[in-house]
Amino acid sequence: MTDDVLTSAAEGVATVTLNRPAKKNALTTAMYAALADALDAAEADAGVRTVVLQGDETVFCAGNDIRDFLDRPQAGTDDPAFRFLRTIARFPKPVVAGVCGPAVGVGATMLLHCDLVYAGEGATLHFPFVDLGLIPEAGSSLLLPQVVGHQRAAAALLLGEPFGAAAAADVGLVNQVLPDAEVLGHARAQAARLAAKPVTALVETKRLLRSGTQAALLDRIEDEGAVFTRLLGEPAAQAALGSFLARPGR
Ligand code: COA
DSSP: OOTTEEEEEETTEEEEEEOOGGGTTOBOHHHHHHHHHHHHHHHHOTTOOEEEEEOOSSOSBOOBOHHHHHHSOOOSTTSHHHHHHHHHHHOOSOEEEEEOSEEETHHHHGGGGOSEEEEETTOEEEOOTGGGTOOOOTTHHHHHHHHHOHHHHHHHHTSOOOEEHHHHHHTTSOSEEEOHHHHHHHHHHHHHHHHTSOHHHHHHHHHHHHHTTHHHHHHHHHHHHHHHHHHHTSHHHHHHHHHHHTOTTO
């Protein structure tokens, strides 16, 4: 159990909130497990028709907790992180994301699994894996070029160039940009609109939208996971992650 992920449900909408603001909602192993559990519970609950995934008005998620990465190398594809990725990739009901501030690493790649993404004006989506000696995960090496095209994906994944909110909307990574203070309310309202619709039609439509990619996506998550885990133990990643933690003033 962790308080760093909060869950609630009302009127057909389950809300999953990343709640570790002092660490910019960086995800620990316990948080990945809680996220996977929250999605499993939302799937099993016939009263839940849609899920909102959110941080707060200042930050969505700074990616995997870097200290966790160094102290507790991922155990492979049975690790809670991979369980969460497989769960969100397969999740059958619509997921609406409300994103303010930074969405980095898995904080950005998890958005590729959401169906509607609403971003605040100050949001940035950043995929800095290569600069950290790592590779993209969560199937993002497959999904990102599908959404934005190869060259833009290469700039994001190889050069590590972030997308600001407006650029993210231009290339189709987010549905709409709103003032930061309005994002979470809008995401909730859109989820409520979905929850008022016939659930079987929603679920079947999501299944069809994703069906062309689904099998390849689950394979890609496994492939990426194996390479990611290997690179995490190599000197380039250890040095880059260590230097983040050793920043002056820390
Ligand atoms: N893992 C662990 N701690 C993290 C973290 C992460 N991924 N991201 C932020 N934090 C911590 C910082 O160490 C700091 O902790 P401290 O106050 O105890 O020193 C706190 O969160 C605030 O972060 P800070 O960097 O001061 O905030 P900022 O507003 O200047 O920058 C980010 C926010 C998200 C841009 C920046 O924290 C960042 O780049 N984080 C790392 C992102 C990353 O590389 N993730 C891994 C991808 S695989």
